[in-house]
Amino acid sequence: MATLPVYPWRLAPDGLATRRQLRVAGLRPGGQDVVAQLERPRRRRTALTAFLYRVDRALPVRPMTPAKTAALDRANAARRTCPACRTDAGYVIPVSLGTCVPCAYPEGAPDGA
Numbered sequence: 001m002a003t004l005p006v007y008p009w010r011l012a013p014d015g016l017a018t019r020r021q022l023r024v025a026g027l028r029p030g031g032q033d034v035v036a037q038l039e040r041p042r043r044r045r046t047a048l049t050a051f052l053y054r055v056d057r058a059l060p061v062r063p064m065t066p067a068k069t070a071a072l073d074r075a076n077a078a079r080r081t082c083p084a085c086r087t088d089a090g091y092v093i094p095v096s097l098g099t100c101v102p103c104a105y106p107e108g109a110p111d112g113a
Contacts, residue, residue, distance in 0.1 A: 007052070009040040016052040023061070030059030 007013070016036055022028060036052040064072075079092045082100040089100040097104040 004034060005036045007036060007038050009038060012036065012038050012052055015055050017055050017058075018050045018052060022053060022055070022058050025055075025058075026061050027055070027058035028061050029053045030057065032057045 017025070017027075018038065019029065032053055034051040035054055038050040038052055040048040040050075042048060076092075077088070080088050080090065082089050082093060082103055084099045084103040087100070093100055
């Protein structure tokens, strides 16, 4: 098995991009294999690695269908709905609280806030 070429951070050749860079350009890898790696050095831990794909082989991102849009809207609404009072909190309910702020602290805000 051949090893992939490794480039230092910010020094990848033109024509190669990470998944995030492809997404910003409205593209996706489209099933192609990884062609190189990008490494970002870290002081105390191991280096961060990002995989690089060829831009000329990338495909356009698939458009959202009405069904996917509706499912995403329902999922986001569920994240905003308080399980205790069943109202839309207007924000994503923190997992650490599990309920909206008024239900989590009925006597008022905690002293730290």
